[in-house]
Amino acid sequence: MKTLKKSLRGLTFSLEKDTVEIGSHFNYYINTTSRDIIISPDKNGKGTVSRKKCGKTYKPLYDIRSKEVRELCQAADYMQVEVLENKIVVHTFKKQRHIIQRNHIVSIEELVGRKTGEIVICKAAGAEWDFGRPTLANDEYFESLCRTVPSYYKKSIKQKKNEIKAIYNVASLFSGAGLLDYSFMDPQFKFVYAVDFDPDACDTYRENIGDHIVCQDIRTVDSETIPNTDLIIGGPCCQGYSNANRRDIDKETAAKKRLLIDDYIRIVKDKKPKVFVIENVPQFYTKEHGLYINKVLENLSEYEITCNTVTDCSVGGYTSRKRAIVIGSRIGKIELPDAKFATVKTVHDALKDVDATWFNYADVSAPRKETEAAMSYVKPGGNWKDIPPEIHPFGADTHSDRFRRLSWNEVAPTIVNWRKICMMPPEGNRILNVSEAAALMGLDKKFKILGKTLNSKQQQIGNGVTQAIGKFIKKYVLDALNYNTQNIVSV
Structure with missing residues (x-):
């Protein structure tokens, strides 16, 4: 056992060579109650095992200097590193500051020091044993918890296990910028895989959700490269079905997009998750006389499948956007209830806090002079019909969303690529900026849309699902998974 001195800089120690691989990655999780830091192998982890030169060779070096680790190390008088078969435990001790009187029987802790916490480091990425995040089946986690958390001593193993929720692996297909995945982010969901072909969307995904996304055409994805998963979610390209794309709907490119289902x-059949979720436009049910929904029903017949149409503003969102939701389950039918919020949220509710401090606030297309002049005629809640024909002529079949100006006290229409239709905020002769569109989709200030072009950023938002719809689906899917494992149902 190796003893370390108190450190104000954090935790730094080396191991014998070949103990772990130099350059491998790890992540750590902090339990503030037990004062433990559990570091798990993770090929995408932020921590990297560095190296320390010893003569002509190098030893693996752990150097962790986060604020939380520094505070734990500063509170200790010394530390001891215990290298076990499956993990490394760094025990922290604080010496006692009292005088031992004659004839007084003392404990080892009084002589040596009082244990103040543990830092648990699991084998680096690439090792066969993965301590990972706690699950109901991970008995070693509970044994460790019993040793390190005093309040757990008197509880039965059954009680302890019931206090930890199960962790479900999630794979995301057609992930885009991650709007559906963002709504599914939850301590019980661990995203292990995502894929999309758009490099800009993948950059946005990595910025907001994680590095597990692969930039690849899904038609070339080998199912064997996808980790085993409990849940698969995704929205196959909707442009091949949507009425908003009516000019190109019958072209060969649209037909190819429809075949992506x-x-x-294929991937669901290969991975056999407990549950899968498909979200798309409502026309997914009816296009070509139901050809595409029937493909799902026929090819995934081992699942109990339900089909619902969910409206964003009916489940707490700010828009009238409707999505077809198909849920397949091998753990019992999952049905989404008909829902309608008593108080409908408005454009004002979505945009009231959006200001220049939002990351994408300055991302807005400047209108041409003639377009700006046309915009000036449109009243809140109005559209192209408010514009005099001599200013900007439109045909009778023009979509009602063209030159649509939002109204503060109404629900917003469906957010597509608003630049193409000139969708405007309630005030000002300009189109929505990217932050305003993101807020209408239910995204928060923390979400950052990246991209090489402004059009790319706009399209990423227009292609996504609203947060209210995503969270609505997540609740009932998570409840079903928890019920299946006889775990605590989410609230």
Whole structure:
């Protein structure tokens, strides 16, 4: 056992060479109650095992200097590193500051020091044993918890296990910028895989959700490269079905996009998750006389499948956007209830806090002079019909969302690529900026949309699902998974 001196800089220690691989990655989780830091192998982890030169060779070096680790190390008088088969435990001790009187029987802790906490480091990425995040089946986690958390001593193993919720692996297909995945982020969901072909969308995904996304055409994805998963979610390209794309709907490119549902089905059949979720436009049910929904029903017949249409503003969102939601389950039918919020949220509710401090606030297309002049005629809640024909002529079949000006006290229409239709905020002769559109989709200030072009950023938002719809689906899927494992149902 190796003893370390108190350190004000954090935790730094080396191991014998070949103990772990130099350059491998890890992540750590902090339990503020037990004062433990559990570091798990993770090929995408932020921590990296560095190296320390010893003569002509190098030893693996752990150097962790986060604020929380520094505080734990500063509170200790010394530390001891215990290298076990499956993990490294750094015990922290504080010496006692009292005088031992004659004839007084003392404990080892009084002579040596009082244990103040543990830092648990698991084997680096690439090792066969993965301590990972706690699950109901991980008995070693509970044994460790019993040793390190005093309040757990008197509880039965059954009680302890019931206090920890199960962790479900999630794979995301057609992930885009991650709007559906963002709504599914939860301590019980661990995203292990995501894929999309758009490099800009993948950059946005990595910025807000994680590095597990792969930038690749899904038609070339080998199912064997996807980790085993409890849940698969995704929205196969909707442009091949949507009425908003009516000019191109019958072209060959649209037909190819509709066939991407075959790859979603292929991967679900190969991975056999407990549950899968498909979100798309409502026309997914009816296009070509139901050809595509029937593919799902026929090819995934081992699942109990339910189909619902969910409206954003009916489940707490700010828009009238409707999505077709298909849920397949091998753990019992999952049905989404008909829902309608008593108080409908408005454009004002979505935009009241959006200001220049939002990351994408300055991302806005400047209108041409003639377009700006046309915008000036449109009243809140109005559209192209408010514009005199001599200013900007439109045909009778023009979509009602063209030159649509939002109204503060109404629900917003569906947010597509608003630049193409000139969707305007309630005030000002300009189109929505990217932050305003993101807020209408239910995204928060923390979400950052990246991209090489402004059009790319706008399209990423227009392609996504609203947060209210995503969270609505997540609740009932998570409840079903928890019920299946006889775990604590989410609230």
